[in-house]
Amino acid sequence: MGKTVKKQRPVNLDLQTIRFPVTAIASILHRVTGVITFIAIGILLWLLGLSLSSPEGFVQAAAVMDSFIVKFIVWGILTALAYHIVVGVRHLLMDFGYLEENFVAGSRSANISFVITVVLAVLAGVLVW
Structure with missing residues (x-):
């Protein structure tokens, strides 16, 4: 029978000391x-279906959109969609070789993606409100 080797590995369970690189944060987001x-998609399709069902349905959908909470949710949806599209394009540019696949270029493109998303989030806020 073979010997079992007990490996002494460092264990870091303090989540406050773990620092993710910006590329990991971009990927997780x-x-x-x-x-x-x-x-x-379900929320937006329901709202679209309601607005297209009849003139009364359109009035109901418009009334739903008058709520601050609903406007905030729609703004969040548009911001999430904008981020997903921007970072998706970033990934496609890397896949096709237009962006280098090293840490420096990845960090730079992730930061640029964040900036573009902030601009699009502000524009979405103007659109919703």
Whole structure:
């Protein structure tokens, strides 16, 4: 019988000391916004269906959109969609070789993606409100 070797590995369970690189944050947020967008499709389709059902349905949909909470949710949906599209384009540019696949270029393109998303979020806020 073979000997079992007990490996002494460092264990870091303090989540406040873990620092993710900006590329990891961008990737995680891309996945999260994909889930948000998938769920939001149902909300947006319901609102669209209501608005197109009849003139009264349009008035109901317009009344729903008058609420601050609903406007905030729609703004969040549009911001998540914008981020998901921007970072998706970033990934496509990397896949096709238009962006280098190293840490410096990845960090730079992730930061640029964040800036573009902030601009689009402000524009979405102007659109919603």
